[in-house]
Amino acid sequence: MAQPAEKPDVFQAIADPTRREVLLMLIDKELPISEITAHFPISRTAVVKHLLVLENARLISGRKAGREKRYRMNPEPLAEVSQWLAYAERFWSNKLSMLQHLVEHDDKKQP
Amino acid sequence: MAQPAEKPDVFQAIADPTRREVLLMLIDKELPISEITAHFPISRTAVVKHLLVLENARLISGRKAGREKRYRMNPEPLAEVSQWLAYAERFWSNKLSMLQHLVEHDDKKQP
DNA sequence: ATGATATAACACCTTTTGGTTGTATGTCAA
DNA sequence: TTGACATACAACCAAAAGGTGTTATATCAT
DSSP states (O other), X not given: OOOSSOOOOHHHHTTSHHHHHHXXXXXXXXXXXXXXXXXXXXXXXXXXXXXXXXXXXXXXXEEEETTEEEEEEOXXXXXXXXXXXXXXXXXXXXXXXXXXXXXXXXXXXXO | OOOSSOOOOXXXXXXXXXXXXXXXXXXXXXXXXXXXXXXXXXXXXXXXXXXXXXXXXXSEEEEEETTEEEEEEOOTTHHHHHHHHHHHTTTSHHHHHHHHHHHHTTXXXXX
């Protein structure tokens, strides 16, 4: 699973649902691998591979803290996605803004 | 290449550079497969497969026009990406806005 | 010193991806 | 009606993606 530390492709990195969830977990806190793994039904090895993909897309960075390695998120590479999106949507900005607005205000369907 | 018409995953669909480029080509115009193929170094069959992925992610839709099939873009599914991005960036909005601003104003590096 | 923890490093497996070629089918134009 | 064009469909292939398990190594607590 991307064993060679190559391809820093952000789009590729966020293509996997597990990796997106990992990212969300690391938004506001720094977590060790074991704790991240606990939230998923897959093996630690698999999680580590996902972490490697995220890391060489520079979306997360890890530091060793004693016997554990703690990861934190780095949002900067997401700017590339944001830009691409803005460019791709530039002709329908009205329609899309409307859509987003609708969804955002439907979070916890208050009747 | 996603032969079965399944997985309408938008993130997956835009993960491939070729597919992203196809999308950009179809923003403002409707194009036949042959014309799309002409812009890439790969075979028409390969392009068609990419089109299928984009189509069942509902990012494009095709209609037959005589002997050719013309595709056009549909931006709505991108809203999901947009939302996710907004959520993932919610703690760093300042930093990211700054970044984007910088890049956008560096398009054709005017000295 | 010893055992439990946390990670690292391998080797291996299966399915999906991205690509190829070849053959058939429908459609326009002369 | 006969090509030339545009697409459709099928079979095949190599490599990457996503996963598994096993074994080793460092570190903390007792």
